Amino acid sequence: MSDRLTVRKTYKLYLGGKFPRSESGRTYPVKSAEGSGLANAALASRKDVRDAVAAARKAQPGWAAATAYLRGQILYRVAEMLEGRRAQFVAEVRDARGGTVKAATAEVDAAVDRLVWYAGWPDKLSQVLGGANPVAGPYFNHTAPEPVGVVTQVAPQGEPLLGLVSVLAPVIAAGNATVVLAAQEQPLPAISFAEVLATSDLPGGVVNVLSGRVAELAPWLSSHSDVNAVDLTGVDDAELAAECERAAAENLKRVWRPVRPDWTAAPGLDRLRACVELKTVWHPAGL
Amino acid sequence: MFYDVYVHSGRLYRYARPASDGPSAPGVAPYTDGHGRDGWWSGGYEAPVSPRKIAIMTSLLASGEALARLRGLPGVDQVGLEQRAAGLATRSIKTTAKAWAIDTAIGMVDLTTLEGADTPGKVRSLCVKAMRPDPSDPGCPKVAAVCVYPAMVPTAAAELAGSGVNLASVATGFPSGQVPLEVKVADTQAAVAAGANEIDMVINRGAFLSGRWGVVFDEIVAVKQACGAAHLKVILETGELATYDNVRAASWLAMYAGADFIKTSTGKVSPAATLPVTLLMLQAVADFRAETGRQVGVKPAGGIRTTKDAMRYLVTVNEVAGPDWLTARWFRFGASSLLNDLLMQRQKLATGRYSGPDYVTVD
Numbered sequence: 202m203s204d205r206l207t208v209r210k211t212y213k214l215y216l217g218g219k220f221p222r223s224e225s226g227r228t229y230p231v232k233s234a235e236g237s238g239l240a241n242a243a244l245a246s247r248k249d250v251r252d253a254v255a256a257a258r259k260a261q262p263g264w265a266a267a268t269a270y271l272r273g274q275i276l277y278r279v280a281e282m283l284e285g286r287r288a289q290f291v292a293e294v295r296d297a298r299g300g301t302v303k304a305a306t307a308e309v310d311a312a313v314d315r316l317v318w319y320a321g322w323p324d325k326l327s328q329v330l331g332g333a334n335p336v337a338g339p340y341f342n343h344t345a346p347e348p349v350g351v352v353t354q355v356a357p358q359g360e361p362l363l364g365l366v367s368v369l370a371p372v373i374a375a376g377n378a379t380v381v382l383a384a385q386e387q388p389l390p391a392i393s394f395a396e397v398l399a400t401s402d403l404p405g406g407v408v409n410v411l412s413g414r415v416a417e418l419a420p421w422l423s424s425h426s427d428v429n430a431v432d433l434t435g436v437d438d439a440e441l442a443a444e445c446e447r448a449a450a451e452n453l454k455r456v457w458r459p460v461r462p463d464w465t466a467a468p469g470l471d472r473l474r475a476c477v478e479l480k481t482v483w484h485p486a487g488l
Numbered sequence: 489m490f491y492d493v494y495v496h497s498g499r500l501y502r503y504a505r506p507a508s509d510g511p512s513a514p515g516v517a518p519y520t521d522g523h524g525r526d527g528w529w530s531g532g533y534e535a536p537v538s539p540r541k542i543a544i545m546t547s548l549l550a551s552g553e554a555l556a557r558l559r560g561l562p563g564v565d566q567v568g569l570e571q572r573a574a575g576l577a578t579r580s581i582k583t584t585a586k587a588w589a590i591d592t593a594i595g596m597v598d599l600t601t602l603e604g605a606d607t608p609g610k611v612r613s614l615c616v617k618a619m620r621p622d623p624s625d626p627g628c629p630k631v632a633a634v635c636v637y638p639a640m641v642p643t644a645a646a647e648l649a650g651s652g653v654n655l656a657s658v659a660t661g662f663p664s665g666q667v668p669l670e671v672k673v674a675d676t677q678a679a680v681a682a683g684a685n686e687i688d689m690v691i692n693r694g695a696f697l698s699g700r701w702g703v704v705f706d707e708i709v710a711v712k713q714a715c716g717a718a719h720l721k722v723i724l725e726t727g728e729l730a731t732y733d734n735v736r737a738a739s740w741l742a743m744y745a746g747a748d749f750i751k752t753s754t755g756k757v758s759p760a761a762t763l764p765v766t767l768l769m770l771q772a773v774a775d776f777r778a779e780t781g782r783q784v785g786v787k788p789a790g791g792i793r794t795t796k797d798a799m800r801y802l803v804t805v806n807e808v809a810g811p812d813w814l815t816a817r818w819f820r821f822g823a824s825s826l827l828n829d830l831l832m833q834r835q836k837l838a839t840g841r842y843s844g845p846d847y848v849t850v851d
Contacts, residue, residue, distance in 0.1 A: 251842050258844070426835075427844025451841065 212242045212388070214249060214412065215395030217256030218405015223413075224248045231389055234299025242388045245413035247421040250353075250380065253409040254425050257351045257378035260406030265348045265376035269324035276320035276374055279401040280313050286397065287313075290362060290390060297361045297387035311465060312366040319370040322473060326375060330474060334481070341484040346477035348376035349455060353422035355415055355435035361387035363464050365394060368434055371472035373407055377430075380409045382422065384435065388412035416441055423456075424448035430455035430476055434462065551705040554744035558701065561740060564732035564768060573763040576807055577800045586799070590834050591629050593798040593826075594621060596816045598656055598787065600635040600824050601851075602663075602755065608643045610851065611636055615647035617849055622831050624847075625838070631827065632816040633686055637662070638679040645683030656686035656721070660711055663725075663754035665690035669707055676714040686719045687711070690754060691738065693728050701741060708745035721749035721787055721820075726765045727757040735765055739772035749785040755822060760790025763800060770808040786813065789822025795833040798826060824851075 212231075213220045227244035264272070283290065287309055295305035330346040352372045357364035361384050372379045383391030395410045411418065415436060423431045423445035431449045433456065436442040442458060449456045457475045581589055599618045601610060615634055622628035633654035636644050641657045648655050657679035661667035667675075676687055689711050695703040712720050722742035726735050742750050750769055753760040766788040773784045786809070792798060798821060805813050813819050828848040835843040 254842070421842070424841040425844070426841055426847055448841070 210240065212240050212392045212412070214243050214245055214253075215392065215399065215408070215410040216249065216253050217259075217409065218399065220395070220399075224252065229413075231386070233296045239296055240389060242392065242412045245382075245411040245418060247418065249411055249413075250418055250421045250425065253380040253411060254351060254353070254427055256406040256409055257380050258427055260404055261348070261351055261376075261378035264373070264378055264404055264407045267376075269326070269376075272323040272374060272376065273320045275402050276316055276323070276370065279397060279403065280316035280320060282397045282401050283309070283316065283394070284313050286393075290393065293390045293393055294362050297390055298359065308360065308363045312363045315363065315366050315468065316370055318468065319374045319473075322371075322374050323376070326473060326477065329470070330477060331479065336483075339486045341486045342481065343484075344479050344481045346375070346474075347480050349476055349478050350377060350429035351427065352377045352379045352430045352432060352476055353425070353428050354379055354381040354432035355419055355422065356381050356383050356391065357435045357462070357464070358384045358386065358415075358437060360384075360464050361390040362394060364435070365391050367462075367464050367468060368432060368472070369408055371468070372432070372476050373403070375473055375477050377476050378407045378409075380411065380422065380428075382415065382418055382435065383410055383412045385413070385415050419445050420448055423454070424451065426452050428454060430457065432475075433458040550744070551702050551709070554705065554741065555701050557744070558737050558740050561733075561736055564736055566732055569732060569768060570764045573767045573804065576767070576804045577763060579800070579803045581799045581803070586833075587837050589799045589802050590795060590830055590837070592814065593795070593802060593821065594830050594834070595629045595632060596820050597631040597827050597830070598633045598635045598789070598820045598822045599631045599827060600755070600789070600822055601640075602635070602637060602658060606637060606640055608640070611640045611643045612647050613849075613851065615644050615653070617827075617851075618653045619648070619651045621827060622834065622848070625834075628831070628834065632820055635686075635688060635822065638675060638682070638684075641679050641682040641684045654686050655684050656688055657682075657684035658688045658690075658723075658754075659684075660689040660707075662688070662690050662723075663756040665692050666694065669710060672707065673710055673714045676711050680714070680716055680718045684718060686721060687715050688721045688723055688751060690723045690725060691742065693725055696729070696734070696738060696741075701737075704738075705741055705745045708742055708747065712746040719748040720746065721751045721785075722747040723751045723754055723789075724769075725754055725757055726752045726761075727759045732764070732768055735768055736772060739769050740776065743772070743776045743782075743784050747784060749787050749820070751787040751789055751820075751822065753788075753790040753822075755790035758791075761788035761792055761822075763804060766801060767804050767808055770805060770813070773813070774809045783812070783818065785818040785820065787820040787822055792821055792823050793825050794829050795826075798830065 213222050223243040223245050225246035228241040229244045231239045231242045233239050290309045291302065291305045294308050295302055326346050331344040334342040334344060336342040354368050356368055365381065365383060369379055369381050391410055392412060398408050419436050419441060431445065431454050433442050433445055436445060446456050599614055601614050618631045618634045621631060630653055633656045634644050634648060635656040635658065638657050638659055641655065644655050659676040659679045660672035661675065679687060692704050692707055708722055724735060724738045724742065729735050729738060739750050752765055752769065766786065769786050773786055777783045788801060792801065802814065805819050828845065831848045832843040835847060
């Protein structure tokens with residue numbers, strides 16, 4: 202038997218590029234699929250949501266102003282970093298959702314592939330979603346997609362890594378900043394993924410990861426007036442989702458609430474399209 | 489034998505000398521006696537005594553006594569002061585107390601714009617904001633005052649007329665104060681004549697730090713005279729005074745010289761207002777009232793940006809100086825961005841949702 206002390210990780214939040222504990226000081230026990238205790242995760246409060254939104258708001262203009270090429274490079278870098286820690290993530294995903302090592306490996310591989318897929322999109326979005334429009338009149342009319350700004354998201358429950366990556370990658374690829382609430386019962390891979398983000402040249406505050414209760418935080422994520430769009434993918438309770446939609450409607454935020462998404466299927470452009478605003482410009486054309 | 493007095497380096501000198509050839513008085517500005525003659529000590533004893541001369545003599549005598557008192561002030565316990573301030577900053581203010589604190593703080597704001605790039609349009613929009621900080625809520629209180637450069641006073645005065653919002657102007661060569669006394673006095677008179685009813689003057693830090701406290705004292709007296717009915721706030725620029733002992737001495741000096749308010753900073757020097765410095769000045773005004781019966785206000789300025797900060801200051805006012813100071817008459821915040829944060833917090837309390845910068849005016 203080894204005489205070393207066990208070095209256990211303290212899972213905290215990822216907020217503004219740092220890893221603080223919850224402002225409230227609360228934690229909650231996280232169990233494996235088999236029911237054994239894995240760790241205590243930070244139980245974020247509404248004030249952590251507030252701080253995270255402030256951090257995202259601060260970081261967003263700089264991220265949107267970065268060239269599309271650079272955003273793609275950084276997303277690719279995230280994929281590289283995740284690939285480099287593959288074994289750790291396979292173990293964490295398996296702990297979190299149970300099942301075979303093979304299934305866990307498939308989830309981690311799919312997450313890496315998804316990042317690579319989205320890494321190709323930032324410098325192609327404006328060509329695919331925008332373009333020159335034929336109009337009657339002496340105008341050059343063109344449409345360009347622009348990020349909506351700060352997006353709050355509830356990551357899907359059940360796919361602790363692939364689900365998280367699938368919701369946040371398109372949002373940041375388009376130039377938004379995000380505050381994402383990790384899967385409530387399986388938050389540990391998400392917090393470890395935050396370490397990947399922190400070492401991938403992604404500016405602090407562009408992605409903020411919280412762990413906590415969906416029922417407690419989703420209404421705050423939806424009602425915050427300084428948020429531009431809400432992604433309710435991980436809100437499974439229909440009543441809660443309706444409440445969140447009502448809160449979001451208060452200042453006409455964009456709401457994204459997909460029906461039973463299949464994370465293993467090719468993602469398509471839906472999520473990218475959902476987090477951009479299309480700006481159309483009429484420019485007087487020459488004689 | 490004639491006796492004469494003068495102040496040098498904060499000390500009161502009294503000496504005898506023949507009437508015909510007076511000694512030169514080092515370090516004292518050569519006041520004229522109102523009759524075209526040079527200094528009142530330079531042999532002009534036969535001249536009629538003008539009111540101005542009497543005022544100057546009184547000031548010199550008063551400064552002598554005041555400065556002697558300043559020398560006797562106890563030193564500041566730095567560790568104790570900072571620990572006390574840190575302790576007061578941990579108070580938690582919630583619900584109804586928070587709502588009260590936010591409204592009180594809004595009513596105490598001196599909404600300030602002191603930039604080289606200030607335009608009449610910017611000053612006008614600031615005045616409109618001062619009168620109605622939250623256009624979506626008529627119940628939102630007005631701020632205490634608008635604070636601008638002297639050149640912007642006519643613009644602001646026209647906008648604020650009859651609104652109940654005071655108009656403060658910085659003066660006396662703000663922010664450095666490194667101009668001759670005549671310019672400081674003229675600066676003040678011009679601001680008052682243009683409609684300012686509060687004057688924020690800066691002390692002569694160069695004189696203060698080199699020990700010529702009498703010069704500082706006399707300048708404040710002269711500016712106070714130039715203010716007439718306008719309130720005088722004396723900016724100590726605590727960030728440049730180096731020690732807490734100096735802050736305490738400068739506070740008392742300004743109060744003895746006739747300040748209606750003592751203010752921490754110009755906002756142009758870092759550090760600007762800090763909680764320990766404000767605590768120290770609040771102690772000074774409380775002690776000054778106990779000693780002389782005259783109440784003086786306090787205005788921290790610069791670096792107070794959040795509602796949480798403002799509430800810490802209010803707690804400190806209440807605990808150190810007492811509730812008598814918890815009104816805009818006796819306590820002000822010199823700030824610009826603070827107001828928006830107060831308004832956002834106010835909206836959060838009213839609606840239950842976090843607000844954002846899109847829901848308050850930009851400047």
